[in-house]
Amino acid sequence: MTRSSKKPSDRAGHPGPVLFYNETILEHFTNPRNAGELPPEETDGFGLAGDPHCGDQMKLWICVRSGRIAKIAFKSFGCPGAIATSSMLTALAQGKSIQEAKGITDDDVVEALGGIPERKKHCSLLGVKALQAAIADWENRGSIPKEARP
Amino acid sequence: MIYLDHNATTPLSAQVLQAMMPYLRECWGNPSSPYRFGGEARAAVEEARARIARCAGCKPSEIVFTASGTESDNLAVRGVARASRSRGRHIVTTAIEHHAVLKTCEALAEEGYQVTYLPVTPAGVVDLSTLAESLTPETVLVTVMHANNETGVLQPVEEIGRLVHRHGILLHVDAVQTAGKFPHRFADIGADLVSFSGHKFYGPKGSAGLYVREGTPLSPLLTGGAHEMGLRAGTENVAGIVGLAEALDLALYSSQEEGRRLRRLRDRFESLVRGTAPSAKFNGASAERVPNTSSISFKDVDGESVVLALDLKGICASTGSACSTGEPEPSHVLLAMGLSPREAQGTVRVSLGRDTQEEDIEATAKALAEVVERLRALSSA
Numbered sequence: 001m002t003r004s005s006k007k008p009s010d011r012a013g014h015p016g017p018v019l020f021y022n023e024t025i026l027e028h029f030t031n032p033r034n035a036g037e038l039p040p041e042e043t044d045g046f047g048l049a050g051d052p053h054c055g056d057q058m059k060l061w062i063c064v065r066s067g068r069i070a071k072i073a074f075k076s077f078g079c080p081g082a083i084a085t086s087s088m089l090t091a092l093a094q095g096k097s098i099q100e101a102k103g104i105t106d107d108d109v110v111e112a113l114g115g116i117p118e119r120k121k122h123c124s125l126l127g128v129k130a131l132q133a134a135i136a137d138w139e140n141r142g143s144i145p146k147e148a149r150p
Numbered sequence: 151m152i153y154l155d156h157n158a159t160t161p162l163s164a165q166v167l168q169a170m171m172p173y174l175r176e177c178w179g180n181p182s183s184p185y186r187f188g189g190e191a192r193a194a195v196e197e198a199r200a201r202i203a204r205c206a207g208c209k210p211s212e213i214v215f216t217a218s219g220t221e222s223d224n225l226a227v228r229g230v231a232r233a234s235r236s237r238g239r240h241i242v243t244t245a246i247e248h249h250a251v252l253k254t255c256e257a258l259a260e261e262g263y264q265v266t267y268l269p270v271t272p273a274g275v276v277d278l279s280t281l282a283e284s285l286t287p288e289t290v291l292v293t294v295m296h297a298n299n300e301t302g303v304l305q306p307v308e309e310i311g312r313l314v315h316r317h318g319i320l321l322h323v324d325a326v327q328t329a330g331k332f333p334h335r336f337a338d339i340g341a342d343l344v345s346f347s348g349h350k351f352y353g354p355k356g357s358a359g360l361y362v363r364e365g366t367p368l369s370p371l372l373t374g375g376a377h378e379m380g381l382r383a384g385t386e387n388v389a390g391i392v393g394l395a396e397a398l399d400l401a402l403y404s405s406q407e408e409g410r411r412l413r414r415l416r417d418r419f420e421s422l423v424r425g426t427a428p429s430a431k432f433n434g435a436s437a438e439r440v441p442n443t444s445s446i447s448f449k450d451v452d453g454e455s456v457v458l459a460l461d462l463k464g465i466c467a468s469t470g471s472a473c474s475t476g477e478p479e480p481s482h483v484l485l486a487m488g489l490s491p492r493e494a495q496g497t498v499r500v501s502l503g504r505d506t507q508e509e510d511i512e513a514t515a516k517a518l519a520e521v522v523e524r525l526r527a528l529s530s531a
Contacts, residue, residue, distance in 0.1 A: 021458070029455070030462060035528050048530075055480070055495050056452070059530040075530035079454040083528065 024114045025084040032087035034094065038063055038073045044141065047133030049126050056082040056123065060090070060130035064138055068097050074130070081120030082127075085109050089127035102135060104128060152465045152510045156350075156503030157299050157327060157443060162393075163352040169396040170354065173389035181386050182375065191388045198395035205398050206344075206361055207335030214360045214378045215391050219326040219347030220250035222360040223293075225371050225382065226322040226343040227254045230291045231263060233367035234320075238288035240264045244276050244305075245486035246298050251324055252482070255293075264288065272488045273437040274303035281310060285317050293322040296339065300483045300499055301434035302327070302443025311340030320366060326350055326358075330401030331409060331440055342366045346398075348390070352504065353397030357390030412502050413441035415511050419500065420444055422515035427522055431493065433484060442502040447484070447493045448522050450531040456498050459521040465514055468499045492531070 021029070038061035045062040056078030063071035072090045076083050089109050093101045106124040110116050116124065153161075173194055179185075181192035196210070203210040216222045231241060243255050245267045255265045266284045268276050276294060285292075292314045297304050311321045323341040330351030336344045343366060347358035362368055362381070374383030423430055423446060433445035448456065453469040460467050469481075480494035489497075500514065 026458075026462065029458065032528060055491055057530050075528060077450060077452060077529045077531035079452050080458045082452075083455060 020117055021080060021084070021120075022114050025080065025116065028084040028087040028113065029080045032074075032076075032083055034073050034087070034090035035075070036073050037061055037075060038071055042071060045134040045136075045138030047130040047135070047137060049129035049133060056126055058082065058086050058126045058130045060086075060127070060134045062093075062131075062134045062138060064098065068095060069093050069101055070095075074127070076126075078126070079120070079123065081116060081123035084113060085116070085124040086127040086130075088112050089124075089131060093131055098135060098138070101131065104131065152514055154500045154502060154506065154510070154514060155466045155468045156506075157302075157499065157501035158468055159349045159355065160352045160503055161505070162349075162354055163397060163400060165400060166353055166393045166397045170389040170393040173392050177388070181388060182377070191386075194388055195386050195391050198391045201395040202359065202398055205335065205395075205402050206337045208337040208361055209364065211379060212337070212362055212364055214362055214381045215386060215394070216358045216360055216382055217356050217387065219248075219324070219345055219350070219358050221371070222326075222345035222347065222358050223248065223250035223322075223324055224254050225360055225368070226345060226362075227251060227291065227293055228258065228371060229368040229381070230320055230322065230343070230366070231258050232369040234290035238286075238290045240266070240286055240288035240290065242266045242268065242281065242284050242289055242292045244268045244270060244294055246270050246274065246276075246300075246483045247293070247295055248299055248324060248326070251293055251295070268294075270486050271437075274298060274301045274434040274483070274487045275437050276305050276310070278306060278309060278313070282313060285314070285319065289317070289319050291320050291322060293324070295327070296323050296325040296336075297327040297331075297440045297443075298434070298483060299327050300481055301445045301487075302439040302441075302501075303434035304328070304438045304440065308340050315340070327440060327443075330398055331405055331442070333402060333406045337361055337363075343368075348394040348397050351397050351401040354390050354393040357387055357394040359394065408504065409441045412506070415502055415506060415508065416441060416444055418508070419502075419511045419515055420446075422512065423518060426515065426519035431489075433487060433489070433497065444500045445484075445497060446500070447489060447497045449493075449496060449526075450529045451496050451522055451525040453495060453497045455525055456496075456518070456521055459525065460498075460514075460517060463517045463521070465517055467514075468501075469497060 042063040043061050044064040047060045050057045058076045061073045062069050072094050074086050076086045106128045109124040177190050179188040179191045181195050199210045199213050202213050259265045268280050294305050307323050314321050320342040322343040324345045325336050326347045329346035342363045344361040349355040370381050372383045377383050429449045431447040480491045484494035
């Protein structure tokens with residue numbers, strides 16, 4: 001149990017104030033990991049994901065070296081849940097092999113954050129989708145010689 | 151902590167608490183009891199009713215005590231609809247009402263009533279020409295808020311009253327955001343029913359009221375004992391009612407001076423924000439507004455993220471109305487004013503109050519600039 005989950009606002013079904021995010025989420029929201037973009041020369045894959053339910057949007061860049069995610073960066077337009085889950089997702093994916101990165105699920109992100117308010121669960125899908133899109137982009141690019149890429 | 155969410159709620163005034171204490175401690179009798187101990191509580195309730203009537207400019211018998219602004223709105227809208235069923239089943243409201251009115255109208259629509267939702271101008275003011283067109287012989291009630299809780303924009307309720315009364319239609323005004331903020335008596339608005347709620351003007355939560363003009367057809371929501379002229383059964387919240395009267399009296403006493411002070415601070419705040427975020431949009435700023443409210447749309451950032459980042463800096467502000475926080479849908483009020491869902495998503499509401507000082511405004515504008523800049527740098531939009 002996280003500290004903030006003891007607040008009365010955390011009762012099931014109650015919308016509650018924004019502060020019922022736990023300390024880990026608040027920390028990732030305040031100091032997001034891997035925030036920003038990768039320069040074009042380091043970008044081996046790019047993914048974009050949007051959540052039509054809340055209007056949140058995420059962009060994600062990966063740099064792949066020897067089959068591993070050497071660098072990762074993201075930008076996010078969204079609620080605290082979207083920012084914190086995006087940040088945690090990039091932290092989880094950093095250094096992983098492509099195969100391992102493909103296996104990261106939204107539940108992994110939520111677990112790593114120590115839980116997330118029920119109404120924000122859908123946020124964690126955003127980052128996972130963006131990562132999968134970036135990996136798919138990398139795989140597609142792989143069939144095109146680097147010199148011939150746009 | 152810097153508290154800038156007075157449209158959500160206000161702190162209980164020390165003087166109000168003092169007035170309430172005897173009715174929480176010594177004088178805890180039931181006002182309906184036949185002995186003198188109950189009579190003391192009855193006297194307190196009726197004295198409070200008379201005091202509020204003086205503030206409101208009406209007869210004491212025209213004030214009904216309820217437990218919330220939401221209940222007052224429900225009593226007014228459902229109560230008139232049910233009592234006027236044989237006359238007609240059409241209700242006119244606006245697209246920017248509080249959920250207490252909107253959801254009640256939706257519930258009535260499911261019971262077979264027809265509901266018209268009037269549009270608003272980009273400045274957030276109800277379009278009067280559409281009101282005239284919307285009225286039919288079936289129309290029994292028009293319900294319009296006095297000031298919008300998200301933008302503070304004032305609605306032309308006096309004009310609306312004159313128009314609907316010419317057609318023999320009743321007017322309900324949700325004055326929850328204006329009661330205690332203006333020196334004028336809210337019965338003078340020209341409405342047949344007016345909702346007000348204590349905790350918006352430094353009174354206790356759980357204590358509110360409805361002005362009901364004499365002769366207005368109204369069915370109760372709560373049936374039981376003959377409390378509140380048969381319009382609201384249930385043992386009176388004596389301390390809450392005493393607090394409501396004390397708070398309204400106090401608020402009205404200083405409303406003019408306080409209004410001027412808040413307007414100056416609000417305008418200063420908006421000019422500071424304009425200086426650091428030139429693309430910021432001030433919703434409803436071209437209309438007449440309550441003096442304490444500012445609704446700001448920032449480009450490319452999410453309002454909830456701004457609110458949380460401010461919260462972590464010890465500043466309490468809000469996205470839209472407090473009740474809809476947690477809903478992923480963008481504000482119905484801002485969408486009705488023509489904002490895009492993205493613009494609505496980037497909106498923050500700041501509402502000033504009695505304890506707000508110049509330095510709070512300056513600190514908040516500075517924090518807001520930092521937060522918006524940080525989130526914008528992170529933004530993918």
